[in-house]
Amino acid sequence: MDLPESLVASSEYLQIRKYQQGGLGVVCRALDRQLNREVAVKFIRNQHLQDPEAVQRFLAEAEITGRLDHPGIAPVYAHGRSAEGHPFYSMRFVEGRDLNQEIDRFYAEPIPNYDGVEFAKLLTAFVSVCNTIAFAHSRGIVHRDIKPQNIRIGRFHETIVLDWGLAVSVERESAHRIGDESTLLLANAVYGSSRSGGTPAYMSPEQLSGLAASPASDIYSLGAVLYRITTGRSTWETLPGSATLEALIEGRFATPHELQPLLPKPLEAICRKAIAQQAKDRFSTAIELASEIERFMSGQPVTCYRETPYERCGRWIRHHQAWARHIAFALVAVAIGSTLLAVATSRLAASREAERQIAEAQRNEASVAREEALLSKRRATVLAAHLAARSIATEIELRGAILREESLSPPLRKWVSDWNANPGDEAAKNAVNQWLRDRFLARVTDSLPTSTWNVQSRDGTQLGRVATRDADGSASSLGKSYRYRDYFHGLGRDLDPSSTEAAQALPHRYDVHVSTIFVSTNTSIPSVSFSTPIFNENTSLEDNEVIGILASTVHVSKLDLLRGAILVDLRKTLLDSQSYEGLVLRHRLLSSDASRRNTWYSLSSIDLEQVRDWIAVHPQRLQSLSDATDDQLLKIVDPLTLKEIEVAVAPVVLANLPDHNQVGWAVLMQP
Numbered sequence: 001m002d003l004p005e006s007l008v009a010s011s012e013y014l015q016i017r018k019y020q021q022g023g024l025g026v027v028c029r030a031l032d033r034q035l036n037r038e039v040a041v042k043f044i045r046n047q048h049l050q051d052p053e054a055v056q057r058f059l060a061e062a063e064i065t066g067r068l069d070h071p072g073i074a075p076v077y078a079h080g081r082s083a084e085g086h087p088f089y090s091m092r093f094v095e096g097r098d099l100n101q102e103i104d105r106f107y108a109e110p111i112p113n114y115d116g117v118e119f120a121k122l123l124t125a126f127v128s129v130c131n132t133i134a135f136a137h138s139r140g141i142v143h144r145d146i147k148p149q150n151i152r153i154g155r156f157h158e159t160i161v162l163d164w165g166l167a168v169s170v171e172r173e174s175a176h177r178i179g180d181e182s183t184l185l186l187a188n189a190v191y192g193s194s195r196s197g198g199t200p201a202y203m204s205p206e207q208l209s210g211l212a213a214s215p216a217s218d219i220y221s222l223g224a225v226l227y228r229i230t231t232g233r234s235t236w237e238t239l240p241g242s243a244t245l246e247a248l249i250e251g252r253f254a255t256p257h258e259l260q261p262l263l264p265k266p267l268e269a270i271c272r273k274a275i276a277q278q279a280k281d282r283f284s285t286a287i288e289l290a291s292e293i294e295r296f297m298s299g300q301p302v303t304c305y306r307e308t309p310y311e312r313c314g315r316w317i318r319h320h321q322a323w324a325r326h327i328a329f330a331l332v333a334v335a336i337g338s339t340l341l342a343v344a345t346s347r348l349a350a351s352r353e354a355e356r357q358i359a360e361a362q363r364n365e366a367s368v369a370r371e372e373a374l375l376s377k378r379r380a381t382v383l384a385a386h387l388a389a390r391s392i393a394t395e396i397e398l399r400g401a402i403l404r405e406e407s408l409s410p411p412l413r414k415w416v417s418d419w420n421a422n423p424g425d426e427a428a429k430n431a432v433n434q435w436l437r438d439r440f441l442a443r444v445t446d447s448l449p450t451s452t453w454n455v456q457s458r459d460g461t462q463l464g465r466v467a468t469r470d471a472d473g474s475a476s477s478l479g480k481s482y483r484y485r486d487y488f489h490g491l492g493r494d495l496d497p498s499s500t501e502a503a504q505a506l507p508h509r510y511d512v513h514v515s516t517i518f519v520s521t522n523t524s525i526p527s528v529s530f531s532t533p534i535f536n537e538n539t540s541l542e543d544n545e546v547i548g549i550l551a552s553t554v555h556v557s558k559l560d561l562l563r564g565a566i567l568v569d570l571r572k573t574l575l576d577s578q579s580y581e582g583l584v585l586r587h588r589l590l591s592s593d594a595s596r597r598n599t600w601y602s603l604s605s606i607d608l609e610q611v612r613d614w615i616a617v618h619p620q621r622l623q624s625l626s627d628a629t630d631d632q633l634l635k636i637v638d639p640l641t642l643k644e645i646e647v648a649v650a651p652v653v654l655a656n657l658p659d660h661n662q663v664g665w666a667v668l669m670q671p
Contacts, residue, residue, distance in 0.1 A: 012032065012033055012034065012078075013030040013031065013032060013033065013039070013041060013090070014030065014031040014033050015029075015030060015031045016028050016029075016030040016041065017029055017030075019040070021045075022163070022165075024044065024045065024048060024054060024057065024058060024061075024165050025042050025043060025044050025045055025048075025058060025165075026042065026043060026045055027040055027041070027042045028040070028041045028042070028043075029041075029093060030090070032077070032090070038093050039077060039090045039091065039092065039093050040074070040090065040091050040092065040093040040094075041088055041089075041090045042062075042088060042089060042090075042091070043082070043086045043087060043088030043089075044058045044086060044087050044088075046086075049085060049086070055087065057165055057166070058087055058165065059087060060165075060167070061163075061164045061165040061167065062076060062079050062087075062089040064141055064164045064167050064184070065089075065091065065164050066079070066089070067184060068135065068136055068139060068141065068164075068184070070132055070135045070136075071132075071158070072128055072129065072131065072132030072135070072159060072160060072161050073132060073136075073160065073161055073164075074091045074092040074094060074160050074162065075091060075092050076089055076090070076091045077089075077090045077091060077092070078090050094152045094154050094158070094160050094162075095154060095155050096152055096153050096154040096155050097152075097153055098148060098149050098150075098151060098152055098153070099122075099125060099129075099148035099149075099151035099152075099153060099225070099229075100147075100148035100149050100228075102121075102122060102125070102153055103122065103148060103228055103229055103232060104232075105118075106118050106119060106122060106232075107232035111262070112232070112260065112262065114262060114263060114264060114267075120297065121157065122229050123229070123293055123296075123297055124157075124297075125151070125153055125157070125159045126222075126225065126226060126229060126293060127290045127293050127294060127297075128159035129146075129151055129159060129161055129222065129225070130222055130286045130287070130289050130290035130293070131286070131287070131290055132159075132161045133146065133161065133218055133222060133286045134176070134178065134285060134286035134287045134290070135178065136167075137172075137176040137215045137218065137285065137286060138172070138176055138177055138178035139172075139184035140169050140170055140171065140172040140184050141164075141167050141168075141169060141170075141184055142167060142168055142169075142170050142213050142214060142215060142217065142218055143161070143164060143166070143167050143218055143221070144166040144167060144168060144198055144207070144213045144217065144218070144221075145163060145165070145166040145167075145198045145199065145202075145221075146161070146202060146218055146221035146222060146224075146225060147198075147199050147201075147202040147221070147224075147225065148225055148228055150162045150163040151225070166198060168213065169184065170213075170214060170215070173215070176215055176285055178287075198221075200236060200245060200248060201224060201234040201235050201236035201237070201248070202221045202224040202225065202234070202235075203217075203220075203221065203224075203248075204216070204217040204220035204221065204279070205220070205248070205249040205250075205251070205277050206279065208245050208248055208249050209249060209398060209401060209402075210405070211401065211405075214279070215285070215286075216279035216282055217279075218286065219274060219279075219282045219283055219285075219286060219289060220274065220275055220276075220279075220282060222274060222286060222289060223271055223273075223274025223275035223276075223282070223289075224275055226270070226271045226274060226293075227256060227271050227275060230256050230260065230263055230267060230268065230271055231254075231256050231259040231260050231263070232259070232260070233259060235248060235253040235275070236248065236253075238253040238254040238259065239252065239253055246448070249277075249398065250277070250391070250394060251275070251277045255268070255272065256268045256271050256272070264296070265305060266296055266301070266302045266304075266305040266307070267296055269302065269304045269305035270289070270292045270293065270296065270302060270304060270305070273304045274289055277394070278655060280655075292304065377671050378632075378633055378648075378671070380671075381633065381646075381647075381648045381669050381670070381671045382631045382633075382648040382650075382669075384562055384564070384565070384648070384669050385565070385647075385648035385649065385650035385667050385668070385669035386648075386650045387562070388561055388562045388565045388650065388667045388669060389650035389651060389652045389653070389665075389666070389667045390650075391560075391562075392559070392561075392567070392652050392665065392667070393652050393653060393654050393655070393663075395448065396512065396514060396530060396652070396654060396663065397512070397654055397655065398448060399448060399450075399512070399530045399552055400511060400512030400530060400532060400654075402443060402448075402552070403512065403530060403531070403532040403550055403551075403552055404511065404512070404532050406439055406443075406550060407532050407533070407534045407535070407550045409435070409439075411431070411435060412432065412435055412455070412534065412550075413534060413535070413536060413547065415428040415429075415431045415432050415435070415463075416428075416432065416455065416457060416458075416463065416534055416547050416548040417536060417547055419432075419457050419461075419463055420457055420458045420459075420547055420548075423457075423459070423461070428463070429463050429464065429478070429479075432455050432463045432464035433463075433464040433465070433466070433478075435464070436453050436454075436455065436464040436465070436466045437466050439453070440453050440466045440467060449554060449555075449558040450552050450553070450554055451467070451520075451523070451525070451527065451553050451554060451555050451558075452465055452466060452467060452520075452522075452552070452553040453465070453466055453550070453551070453552050453553075454466075454477075454550075454551050454553065455534075455548060455549070455550055455551075456482055456488055456507070456548055456549040456551070457547075457548050458506075458507060458546070458547050458548055459481065459483065460481040460482050460483025460484075460485075460488050460505070460507075461479060461480070461481055461482075462477050462478055462479065462480055462481075462482055463478070463548075464478070465477055465478060465522070476521065476522060477521045477522055480521070483502055483503070483505045484496065484497040484499075484502035484505065485515065485518065485529075486513075486515040486516045486518070486529075487513065487515035487529035487530075487531040487549065487551045488505065488507060488508070488531070488549050489505040489506060489507065489508055490508025490509075490510050490513040490515075490531070491505075491508075492516065492571040492572070492664055493516055493571055493572040493573060493574060494516060494518060494573070494574035495574070496574070506546070507533055507546045507547075507548060507549045508531070508533060508546075508549070509533050509546055510532075510533070510660045511532065511660065512530060512531070512532050512654070512660075513530070513531050513532070513660065513663075514528065514529075514530055514663040514664065514665070515528055515529040515530075515531065515551075516528070516569055516571055516572070516573040516574075516583075516664070517556060517569060517573055517575070517583060517585060518575070519575065519576075520553065525555050525556075525557075526555065526556045526557075527553050527554060527555050527556060528553070528554055528556055528559075528585070529551045529552065529553045529554075530551065530552050530554070531549050531550065531551035531552070532549070532550055532551075533546040533548075533549060533550075534546065534547055534548040534549065534550055535547065556585050556586065557586075557590075559585065559586050561586050561667070562669070563588065564588065564669060564670040564671075565586070565667050565668070565669050565670075566584060566586065566587050566638075566647070566667070566668040566669075566670070567584070567585040567586040567587075567665060567666075567667055567668075568582050568583065568584055568585060568602075568603060568611075568665070568666055568668060569582070569583045569585055569664055569665055570582055570608065570611065570612060570615075570664050570665070570666055571664040575600055578600075580600060580602045581602060581603075581605075581608055582602045582603030582604075582607070582608040582611070583600060583601070583602045584600075584601040584602060584603075584639050584640070585665070587601070587639075587640055589640045589641070590640070601639040601640055602639060603636065603639060604636075604637055604639075607634075607636040607637060610634050610636065611634065611636075611649055611666055611668070614634060614649050615649065615651045615662075615666065618631070618649075618651070631648060631649075633646040633647060633648055633671075634646065634647055634648075634649060636668070645670055646670070646671060647668040647669055647670055648668070648669045649666055649667070649668060650666065650667045650669070651665070651666050651667075652665040652666065652667065
């Protein structure tokens with residue numbers, strides 16, 4: 001790409017030559033004629049000049065970089081426009097290498113030395129980046145594109161955070177305030193922008209899901225950079241070639257210790273906390289993350305990892321080697337003296353005691369081995385049950401986030417309101433169906449298996465549905481009333497369609513509701529729906545009127561579970577005019593591609609009561625899977641094989657939804 005002629009001929013800059021080119025702009029090296037110093041000059045590319053949003057992002061980057069006065073951010077010297085209209089600004093030119101190159105150089109050795117100087121330099125640079133991002137957060141700025149390629153290590157090991165082109169202004173929380181720093185009010189930025197951008201390997205799950213970025217998103221990105229420093233690979237590089245963004249969102253990449261067994265466990269614990277899937281489980285601030293790294297580097301215990309006595313002793317020895325040598329010499333001397341004194345008098349007694357211990361050990365060895373094997377097997381089963389339940393809960397939460405976002409569409413609210421005011425309004429119904437088709441196609445890349453989306457009015461009439469198996473794209477369910485469906489009223493069971501209760505049912509107000517199983521009217525396939533209310537305002541406050549329901553239907557066979565898991569619905573389910581409780585949704589013996597079941601299986605009343613009693617004692621979502629390792633297994637009768645089995649129980653519990661967080665499902669995991 002050619003440089004603007006007026007900039008090349010400018011009297012302020014000499015020897016202008018292209019250095020780097022990005023998606024938004026071009027960076028050149030130049031000589032500042034007035035002060036005889038080398039500077040970096042960045043200007044927007046020709047192809048973006050007619051894009052107001054791109055120009056605004058470029059100007060916002062210049063303003064943010066110029067107004068964030070911090071040693072970790074390159075200062076801006078001047079800005080302006082060329083005669084051709086190219087916005088540009090000049091800033092400090094930082095010679096050196098980016099952090100990505102420094103990491104690759106460290107891992108060029110066959111065995112990384114985590115106790116060496118070079119690794120300490122990488123951690124020191126990372127602490128500097130954390131402090132820089134903490135300063136930006138204190139001014140109400142979120143970077144959104146933190147990655148090793150945007151971190152420059154200067155010739156004298158100064159660390160600079162570059163490329164603030166995707167940064168946005170957010171409302172500053174008290175936890176991120178540092179001293180008397182004020183919120184940075186920008187002339188060119190878009191506040192709270194949710195515009196996508198960044199590199200997937202370093203983006204938080206909420207960013208990958210299309211939600212607005214926050215300081216917690218930058219904390220995740222810092223954790224992803226630390227993952228690259230501690231393993232030599234990015235999270236995306238550890239996934240198989242066929243992996244999708246869903247794998248990143250669910251955190252299905254390898255742990256640092258799996259990639260680098262020699263990595264110190266406290267450092268791995270810091271990394272895993274920083275890249276936790278839930279924002280509330282991460283470090284509260286970048287300063288807190290930096291402090292943990294500094295504690296590790298100085299030989300102090302870190303707060304997010306509980307050391308064993310052996311590890312604590314080893315850490316003390318590494319950082320107090322002189323004292324450790326003196327103590328070791330003293331202990332050796334004492335041991336030698338004690339041994340010489342005791343050998344003569346205790347040899348006979350020791351021999352007899354050894355014989356007795358050998359005989360006792362032989363008697364107990366078999367029983368101890370059996371007990372340990374059973375304990376390990378039980379703990380593994382309990383952990384597998386909670387992992388499976390948490391995986392399903394995460395999928396439900398992602399689906400709920402998608403539905404909530406779509407339900408806020410102003411056109412959708414208008415058309416549903418038009419229908420409610422004038423039932424039979426074909427124009428409104430057609431508009432809803434066209435909107436559904438457009439949004440359904442737009443969400444194809446979400447990588448969540450979904451059979452249909454549908455919209456119900458306030459009285460339960462189905463106004464729209466996509467997609468269907470009908471050849472002409474139509475749906476026989478349009479115009480029918482589904483007021484009796486659980487996904488409409490959210491009572492935890494379908495109602496008798498002819499009952500008074502069904503006729504008086506109102507749309508639910510839950511943030512996200514998981515329905516009981518039903519047989520689809522259009523496809524005759526056992527399905528379950530995830531639904532959210534459509535409110536008549538731009539928010540979903542309790543005092544707003546619910547005007548309809550937006551639902552997403554999934555075939556039960558598409559619910560993915562670990563091998564050996566049984567998924568049951570503990571609520572009342574109405575199927576073929578018959579009521580079930582403890583209905584089996586997924587089982588290894590149920591065909592995954594059957595369109596209709598001839599037989600429905602459910603837990604016995606005794607086993608159902610056992611499971612419900614267990615959940616009543618363990619109702620909360622676990623903060624740590626290690627908390628569940630002492631849970632006992634239940635003995636039940638497998639509804640399909642009719643054989644007695646032992647299972648671990650884990651309820652499917654949603655996070656951050658205190659009024660409706662238990663969806664009524666439970667995972668029963670066999671050893």
